[in-house]
Amino acid sequence: MQGDEACAEGAIAAGCNYYAGYPITPASEIMEHICRRFADLEGRVFIQMEDEIGSMASVIGAAWAGAKAMTATSGPGLSLMLENIGYALITETPCVVVDVQRAGPSTGQATRPAQGDVMQARWGAHGDYEIIVLAPWSVSEMYTETIRAFNLAERFRVPVILLSDEAVGHLRENFAVPPLTRVYHREKEVGSPPFGSSEVPPMPAFGEGARLLVTGSTHDEWGYRRTSDAHAQASLVERLVSKVRNHLDEVTAVERYLCNGELDVLLVSFGFTARSALGAAREAREAGRRVGLLRLRTLWPFPEDEVRQTAAGARYVLVAEMNRGQVLREVQRVAPNAVGYHKTDGEVITSDEILVAMGNLG
Amino acid sequence: MVVPLGSTASILKYIRPKSFPTPFCPGCGHGILMGAILRAIDELGLDMDSMLFVSGIGCGGWIPSPHFNADTLHVTHGRPVAFATGAVLFNPKLNVVVIGGDGDIASIGGNHLIHAARRNLDMTVICANNSIYGMTGGQVTPTTPLGAMTATTPKGNPEPPFDLSRLVAAAGASYVARYSVWHIRPLIKALQKALLHKGFAFVEVLSSCPTQFGRRNDLPTPARMLRHFKETCVPISRAKDMSPEELAGKTLIGEFVG
Ligand code: SF4
Numbered sequence: 001m002q003g004d005e006a007c008a009e010g011a012i013a014a015g016c017n018y019y020a021g022y023p024i025t026p027a028s029e030i031m032e033h034i035c036r037r038f039a040d041l042e043g044r045v046f047i048q049m050e051d052e053i054g055s056m057a058s059v060i061g062a063a064w065a066g067a068k069a070m071t072a073t074s075g076p077g078l079s080l081m082l083e084n085i086g087y088a089l090i091t092e093t094p095c096v097v098v099d100v101q102r103a104g105p106s107t108g109q110a111t112r113p114a115q116g117d118v119m120q121a122r123w124g125a126h127g128d129y130e131i132i133v134l135a136p137w138s139v140s141e142m143y144t145e146t147i148r149a150f151n152l153a154e155r156f157r158v159p160v161i162l163l164s165d166e167a168v169g170h171l172r173e174n175f176a177v178p179p180l181t182r183v184y185h186r187e188k189e190v191g192s193p194p195f196g197s198s199e200v201p202p203m204p205a206f207g208e209g210a211r212l213l214v215t216g217s218t219h220d221e222w223g224y225r226r227t228s229d230a231h232a233q234a235s236l237v238e239r240l241v242s243k244v245r246n247h248l249d250e251v252t253a254v255e256r257y258l259c260n261g262e263l264d265v266l267l268v269s270f271g272f273t274a275r276s277a278l279g280a281a282r283e284a285r286e287a288g289r290r291v292g293l294l295r296l297r298t299l300w301p302f303p304e305d306e307v308r309q310t311a312a313g314a315r316y317v318l319v320a321e322m323n324r325g326q327v328l329r330e331v332q333r334v335a336p337n338a339v340g341y342h343k344t345d346g347e348v349i350t351s352d353e354i355l356v357a358m359g360n361l362g
Numbered sequence: 363m364v365v366p367l368g369s370t371a372s373i374l375k376y377i378r379p380k381s382f383p384t385p386f387c388p389g390c391g392h393g394i395l396m397g398a399i400l401r402a403i404d405e406l407g408l409d410m411d412s413m414l415f416v417s418g419i420g421c422g423g424w425i426p427s428p429h430f431n432a433d434t435l436h437v438t439h440g441r442p443v444a445f446a447t448g449a450v451l452f453n454p455k456l457n458v459v460v461i462g463g464d465g466d467i468a469s470i471g472g473n474h475l476i477h478a479a480r481r482n483l484d485m486t487v488i489c490a491n492n493s494i495y496g497m498t499g500g501q502v503t504p505t506t507p508l509g510a511m512t513a514t515t516p517k518g519n520p521e522p523p524f525d526l527s528r529l530v531a532a533a534g535a536s537y538v539a540r541y542s543v544w545h546i547r548p549l550i551k552a553l554q555k556a557l558l559h560k561g562f563a564f565v566e567v568l569s570s571c572p573t574q575f576g577r578r579n580d581l582p583t584p585a586r587m588l589r590h591f592k593e594t595c596v597p598i599s600r601a602k603d604m605s606p607e608e609l610a611g612k613t614l615i616g617e618f619v620g
Contacts, residue, residue, distance in 0.1 A: 018452050045451045050477040054444035057437065057474075061416070061448030064435060065456065069448065087438050206433040206449060207456050209411045213378070213428055215436035224380060224428055225436075 003142040003169045004029035004072075007098055007162070010146030011070050012037055015183055016096070017044045018067035020058040022051055022077060025110045026166040027100040030072040052077040056084035056097070063093045064214060066205030068150060072098035075117050076107065078124065078161075085159050086125030087216045089240060092157035092195065092203070094186055096149045099161055100169035103346040112346030113166035115271055118326040121161045122300045128237050130244040132251055133161045133300040135270040136168060140175035145297070151184040152251060156244055157200050163299060165322070167272035167348050196221030196236070199243045244301060252298045254306045258285055259292035265358050266314035268307065268331055268338070270296040272348055273320050279351035284358060291358065299327070304334045311335035316361045320354050373400035376410060381428040386421065389584025391543040391569030395490055396425045398546055398567075399461070402553035413457045414449055418442040418471065421497050421571070422463030422490035440470030443478045446485050457557065458485040464505040465495045468526055472504070479533035479562050486556045486563045489526060492571035500574030511578040527566045531618045536561035538618040542568035542591035545615060552617065568595070568613065 001009075008030050011019070019038065021031040031048070038044040045062070049055040052073055059069040073081065078099045088095055101117045103109035121133045132152050136145040142164065149160040189202035190210045201221070204210040213223030218233045226232035244251060258281050259266070265284070269277040274295040284291035294310045296303060311317045311331070317338035319328040328340035341357040343349050377400070386393050403410070415426035419439035427436035433456075437445045442460045450458040460467070467475055467489045478485065494512060495501040502512040502519050505526060509518040527540040537559040539552035549567060556563035570576065570587035581587045598616035601609060 018448065020448060047447070047451060049444065049447070050473055053441065054447070054474050054477070057441040057444035058448030058451070060437075061435065061445035061450075062452040063448075065414075065449040065453040067448070067452045069452075083438050084441065205453075206414045206435075207412060207453055210433070211410075211431055212433045212435075214434065215427060216438060217436070 001139055001172065001175065002029060003139045003164065003171045004100065005033045006139045006142040006175065007072070007146045007164070008033035008037065009177070010143035011096070011150070012041070013143070013180055014147040014150035015068045015185075016070050016150065018059065018062035018069035019045070019071065020047050020049050020055040020062070020069070021071050022049055022055050022073070024074045024077045026102055026169050027072045027074045027077070027098065029169070030098060030100070052080040053084065056081035059095050060084060060088050060091070060093050063095045064206055064212070068094070068154070070096040070098065072100065074100050074102045075104045075120070078117060078120060082120075082124040086127065086129070088159040089125060089129045089131065090216055090236070091214050092201070092240070093159065094153035094157050094203075095159050096146070096153055097159055097161045098146070099163050101163065101165040103344065109346040111166065113272060113322060113348055114344065114346065115165055115273065115322040116326070116344070117163060118299060118323065121163050128241065130158075130241045131161065131300055132156070132158055132244060133163050133298070135163050135296060135299050137271055137274050137295065138168065138175075139171055139173035142168060143175065144178060147180070147183070151182065154184045154186045155200070155250070156247070157186065157203060158244065163271070165271050193221035195219055195223055196239060199239065199246065248301060251301060252303045252306065254297060254303050255295040256310060257281060257293040257295065259294065259310060262290060263292050263314035264290040265316045265318055265361060266311055267291065267293045267354065268296065268317060268319045268327070269293065269321065270299060270327065273322055276349050276351045277320050277354055280354035280358065283351060283355060289358075296327070302330045304330070307331055308334040311338070318354070318358060318361065320349055320357070322349060370397075373397060373404055376400045376403065376431055377429050378431045384429065385424050387573045389570065389572045389587070390421070391492065391571065391587070392421055392425055392490055394543040394546065395488075395567050395569055396429065398543070398550050399425070399488065399553055402550045402557060405550070406554055406557060408457065408557065412455060413459065414446070416442040416446040416449070416458065416460045418462045418466040420463040420466045420495065422461060422466060425461045425490065426459070440466050441474065442466065443471055443474040443487060447478060447483060450483060450485050454484065459557070460485060460487040462489065463496070464489055464491040464493065464526070465503045468524060469504045475530065476533040479530045479535040479564065482534055482536050482561045484561055486559070486565070488553070488556070488565045488567060490567050490569045491526060492569045492575055493523070494571050494575040496571045496574045500578065527564065527618045530564040534562070535564045535619060537563035537620060539616065539620070540566040540568070540618065541615050542595055543570060544588045544591040545595065555620070
């Protein structure tokens, strides 16, 4: 199965019952697969919207009507969606946005892989907020991490971005559908304030008699606009940030490979590039060099504690990514000696290239 | 015969008590439109628990949010029709009503408007058309009349406006009507038809903005603006017998698609 198709299957397993999208390479297969599968399933709604802005808007409208809603796109489409992703952030709307990255900027190389949307995913909307971004590296994870994205979205009432790339999206691999362990559903409660009685307030749907007042303006716990109220703005932003930050243990996921003992080189990577990094680490180990890999499955909030601890025992830290150093800078905040290996020519980074880069470390 | 309007008390129950005073300027047509929408709902006996009002940014967006005591979704500029699309497709039992100004619905939101009309989605879109961006200071919109003065057309608007009702009718809407806030009875009737209509219903409402439009265009008082609607609006039925010269500068009102 292809990565994009596995993502669609994961969404269905997670209970996704609303999908709105707009065609874009290399993410279109997600929409096409969902469309085909929804046609034979009860209670699932699919629409191809007029553009990405409308797709994201209708996803949020559906989520407030009670849906588990998703859209998928690539970098240029994510750019268009970001204003409404900001709306989802301030209104605490659970939803999933898949970005199958391609090489940019602008139309760039529509059919080539890249990892250049790391910062766009984190900071693309304006204002202050916390967002969750996951980075799958395999077809099997396109399935499982899509489910995790839905569960985190429902748990924290946030939009969650699944940040994939062309190489993973179009990858074909065998995978066994894992048994579902848990699917999370948002808490509902008619009659309690939907915006602030607790860290993650309950969220009733439209049509259930809650008489919801939902607005993208600064609001109080019942949704009334409070745009001149310094306290309302400060406490809203504080909660939007801390409701995620206070639960990093539920959000953060990293994997360590060959990281036992003292390390000569710690490789840090994510997405497709981490596969090449693992290959490079294995080859280096065989050649007698102590090399380990730290793979970031959660990119945002950035797993800085995990990076700091793992990097502490390593002589060198090398960050491999298909961009000009977006994750490198984050790593350098906690491991100042980190250096990067970057590639932005639309080709994937190979194990051999990482081995050469390690050889140049000193 | 003049049919009396329901008393103001009869519509107060549809308004969230905490939302007064309204943010509208004195003499704003949006207050009249707000009353017309609630009277239409009251006379039809619609259940507010099954209604969803979606609005975008601008003075028109304030008509339902925060005033209406129902589910309200106050979204990003220009996108209320697209947000409403998701809500009504996922839960077709919702009676979805989009309310917004001409800048919101027809300019930045124009693409969503024509596509929702083309799809004949089951929603009612009410465009409070005052031919101006009121909240941001009186700039030109796609419905500002040719030659009209705005903050961004110091020599008069050089661009011809959209005829919104005809545009939406051409796009495929299955109910389209236009009235002004002067024509309150036929407006309420049209709103009722739209609210009960299955499919995409569009009601364009010419609304007065003395603050940003009127004062720049020789219509400085609320009364003067309302009289302007009275003098320049011609029912479609009557227009059939009028010459092009007689129709110059006039706006057709009535049901375009019914
Ligand atoms: S600016 Fe115009 S449209 Fe806005 S509230 Fe004032 S009169 Fe009404």
